[in-house]
Amino acid sequence: EADIYQTPRYLVIGTGKKITLECSQTMGHDKMYWYQQDPGMELHLIHYSYGVNSTEKGDLSSESTVSRIRTEHFPLTLESARPSHTSQYLCASSESPSRTETQYFGPGTRLLVL
């Protein structure tokens, strides 16, 4: 059973506010990921990390930024939220190296920017 947590689960915020979405995992996984998904649409990778002090941009351009100061923590920040940022954000982690490279996902954060 995977232990990966995201907070908040739901967030309604006004345009221009700075927000940070939290993601933490207790499995000691090196790899972590952020995905963005609109309702009924595909998952899009926006950020990933191979380990501490490693961050990479994903396939979908995003105005968000991430940091990886600790293995267990991979927060995502939006400096100035806009309505176009309204979406669901999913965090995941995987062990590296691993024969299965299974990704474990958190419950997600649903963000609504007014």
Add this chain to the structure above:
Amino acid sequence: DAKTTQPTSMDCAEGRAANLPCNHSTISGNEYVYWYRQIHSQGPQYIIHGLKNNETNEMASLIITEDRKSSTLILPHATLRDTAVYYCIVRVALRDDKIIFGKGTRLHILP
């Protein structure tokens, strides 16, 4: 990584076996076939993976053709809780790359 092709949606009666096909005709020799599913916008859940042999676990069975160009995920006794989007992905394990989720197959289990 190789691309996959899956039907957009499928229906299956409750209690019957659900067979979800996936084509991956350009798969390379060192690429594994993975299946994940996503239930109603929760995070995707790993189901099973395989290289060339058929695999079975407590959730499903994976049948890979001998030429590895296609595979089928089998849910032996589908329940309403199996209604989800099912993603078939091919990738090289033990490589530092990321999983690309496509559009998947939306499976509806009918009562």
